[in-house]
Amino acid sequence: MITFTNVSKKYDEITVVDELNLSIEDGEFVILIGPSGCGKTTTLKMINKLIEMDKGEIHIDDKNISDINGDELRREIGYVIQQIGLFPNLTIKENILVVPRLLKWKEEKCDKRVHELLELVGMPYEENAMKYPNELSGGQQQRIGVLRALAGEPPIILMDEPFGALDPVTRESLQDELKVLQKKLHKTIIFVTHDMEEALKMADKIVFMSDGKILQVASPEEMLANPADSLITDFMGRHAVTTEEQYHDLTCKEVMFKELIFVSETEKPLEVASKIKKSDHDMAVIVDENAAPKGVVTLDLIKQFQQADKKIVEIADTEVEKVSENKLAKDAFNQMIKDNKNYLLVMDDKNKVTGLITRDVITNSLARLVWGDMDWAL
Amino acid sequence: MTMRAVLQHLYLVGAASVLTMIFGSILGVAAYLYKSLRGGVLWLVDVLQTIPVLALLGVIMIFFGATSTTVIIGIVLYSLLPMVRNTYIGLEGVDPAIKEAAQGMGMTKWQRLLKIELPLAFPIIFTGIRIAVVTSIGIAVFGAVVGGGGLGSTINRAILIQDMGTLMQATFALMGMAMFFDFGMSYIEKRLQSR
Numbered sequence: 001m002i003t004f005t006n007v008s009k010k011y012d013e014i015t016v017v018d019e020l021n022l023s024i025e026d027g028e029f030v031i032l033i034g035p036s037g038c039g040k041t042t043t044l045k046m047i048n049k050l051i052e053m054d055k056g057e058i059h060i061d062d063k064n065i066s067d068i069n070g071d072e073l074r075r076e077i078g079y080v081i082q083q084i085g086l087f088p089n090l091t092i093k094e095n096i097l098v099v100p101r102l103l104k105w106k107e108e109k110c111d112k113r114v115h116e117l118l119e120l121v122g123m124p125y126e127e128n129a130m131k132y133p134n135e136l137s138g139g140q141q142q143r144i145g146v147l148r149a150l151a152g153e154p155p156i157i158l159m160d161e162p163f164g165a166l167d168p169v170t171r172e173s174l175q176d177e178l179k180v181l182q183k184k185l186h187k188t189i190i191f192v193t194h195d196m197e198e199a200l201k202m203a204d205k206i207v208f209m210s211d212g213k214i215l216q217v218a219s220p221e222e223m224l225a226n227p228a229d230s231l232i233t234d235f236m237g238r239h240a241v242t243t244e245e246q247y248h249d250l251t252c253k254e255v256m257f258k259e260l261i262f263v264s265e266t267e268k269p270l271e272v273a274s275k276i277k278k279s280d281h282d283m284a285v286i287v288d289e290n291a292a293p294k295g296v297v298t299l300d301l302i303k304q305f306q307q308a309d310k311k312i313v314e315i316a317d318t319e320v321e322k323v324s325e326n327k328l329a330k331d332a333f334n335q336m337i338k339d340n341k342n343y344l345l346v347m348d349d350k351n352k353v354t355g356l357i358t359r360d361v362i363t364n365s366l367a368r369l370v371w372g373d374m375d376w377a378l
Numbered sequence: 379m380t381m382r383a384v385l386q387h388l389y390l391v392g393a394a395s396v397l398t399m400i401f402g403s404i405l406g407v408a409a410y411l412y413k414s415l416r417g418g419v420l421w422l423v424d425v426l427q428t429i430p431v432l433a434l435l436g437v438i439m440i441f442f443g444a445t446s447t448t449v450i451i452g453i454v455l456y457s458l459l460p461m462v463r464n465t466y467i468g469l470e471g472v473d474p475a476i477k478e479a480a481q482g483m484g485m486t487k488w489q490r491l492l493k494i495e496l497p498l499a500f501p502i503i504f505t506g507i508r509i510a511v512v513t514s515i516g517i518a519v520f521g522a523v524v525g526g527g528g529l530g531s532t533i534n535r536a537i538l539i540q541d542m543g544t545l546m547q548a549t550f551a552l553m554g555m556a557m558f559f560d561f562g563m564s565y566i567e568k569r570l571q572s573r
């Protein structure tokens with residue numbers, strides 16, 4: 001656990017971090033976000049003493065970091081920066097092993113660690129270990145940057161806009177990988193960004209800073225739903241075009257998923273599974289010859305009942321609730337949450353299925369409220 | 379002209395260059411690491427170069443007499459500037475992100491210097507070495523005045539007895555030496571920079 005108690009930092013009489021109080025639990029993915037110059041980097045670097053605070057205390061578990069030698073502290077805390085900063089004179093292997101070597105690990109343990117880490121990001125040892133950083137792409141370099149931070153098995157990792165300089169596609173895949181790694185390795189990650197999309201995607205807890213102070217600490221869902229300050233709303237809604245009123249008026253038709261997969265009652269589970277896999281969704285709607293809905297089947301359901309000879313309708317969820325296209329979306333959402341359903345079928349007035357509302361649809365709509373209409377794929 | 383003179387000249391240049399590298403890199407690193415020393419060190423090596431060579435040698439001769447030690451010390455003082463300056467500039471010029479990463483990994487100041495900063499600054503430091511070596515070939519010629527020997531003495535004598543042949547030979551030997559080191563080391567320098 002990391003605790004900030006009344007931490008302040010000044011540069012020539014200008015206070016850049018102001019009486020900060022914050023606690024971070026073990027294994028938590030915490031994102032520091034806020035406008036440029038609000039003190040995110042300063043806050044982050046005070047944790048590993050790259051910057052010394054002027055006032056207050058930071059404790060890691062129950063140790064006051066001011067009692068720990070800076071270099072030794074930093075060997076126990078991973079650090080990743082936007083500019084990557086791999087050492088160009090060292091091979092990938094040597095780069096990864098900087099901290100283990102400082103910690104005087106045995107050679108075999110070092111060797112094993114490099115293999116295991118490169119494996120973790122799908123970069124084979126034979127192909128990559130002996131290369132120099134300039135032989136890798138930017139995305140690969142930052143993967144190594146992350147591995148270098150993980151190498152000494154630190155419980156805490158600090159990341160300052162680690163994916164800020166990467167192209168959007170690479171950034172997204174590194175975000176996904178990091179999220180998986182964090183879940184798997186159970187690290188405490190403190191991550192700075194000014195990209196709200198990234199924050200909402202990655203964080204367990206978002207810390208919104210402005211002018212050296214914390215405006216709000218909340219989970220992504222809570223921050224989306226109840227931003228504590230108009231600055232936060234602005235930050236999230238930079239591209240917002242949909243106002244709250246419009247949102248209240250949205251109908252099911254406007255928010256539902258339209259690209260459905262229809263299958264007939266008699267199809268075999270395996271055929272259906274392969275159809276579903278080819279699409280972006282994880283479910284299909286079963287219809288009879290009159291296009292009337294008979295039920296919904298998800299990939300999970302098919303996996304549960306692995307009986308290839310059954311008809312699909314026999315394993316489907318046939319008790320699906322239906323709503324009319326013109327029903328208000330928020331009412332449909334309420335109904336879903338109240339009945340604890342994962343999806344609703346949306347029907348037109350001729351009793352034909354036209355769409356599907358899932359939990360993702362709710363999230364998307366909520367996101368649209370603050371961002372406006374953009375492709376918000378979760 | 380004798381082979382002995384050439385070898386003697388090379389000895390003066392070699393010994394001086396080794397000392398220049400040692401003291402120059404120490405001063406350059408000191409200027410980089412310690413802000414309080416920086417101004418003083420850089421000023422000192424700058425000023426040393428503004429003193430006329432003969433005057434400098436004269437002053438050193440007071441302490442060490444007319445020996446090759448005097449010549450070597452003179453060459454060192456004179457060629458410190460490129461070595462110190464390039465060491466300092468090279469270290470100062472290492473990408474701040476790399477320095478920050480090194481510090482963030484928990485390397486101590488000296489570990490960073492030895493494992494990261496000096497290796498990365500080396501191409502620029504090597505340029506300093508090249509300039510120092512080539513300069514000292516020229517300066518060693520003045521060594522004759524204070525009895526240091528080398529090609530300077532050969533040239534001096536050749537002028538006195540108006541022996542044009544020897545004069546030309548000695549001059550070409552000096553030029554050859556300077557060009558050999560300059561081109562050879564430039565080549566290594568290019569290789570270093572392209573890494």
Ligand SMILES: Nc1ncnc2c1ncn2[C@@H]1O[C@H](COP(=O)(O)OP(=O)(O)OP(=O)(O)O)[C@@H](O)[C@H]1O
Binds near residue numbers: 016035036041042
């Ligand atoms: N070494 C320094 N000397 C003086 N002022 C500084 C120094 N470092 C940072 N500052 C100032 O402190 C404030 C906070 O800086 P910090 O780097 O923490 O901001 P940030 O939130 O990380 O911003 P960004 O999103 O632009 O990276 C800024 O106003 C910055 O100008």
Ligand SMILES: [Mg+2]
Binds near residue numbers: 041160
């Ligand atoms: Mg910053």
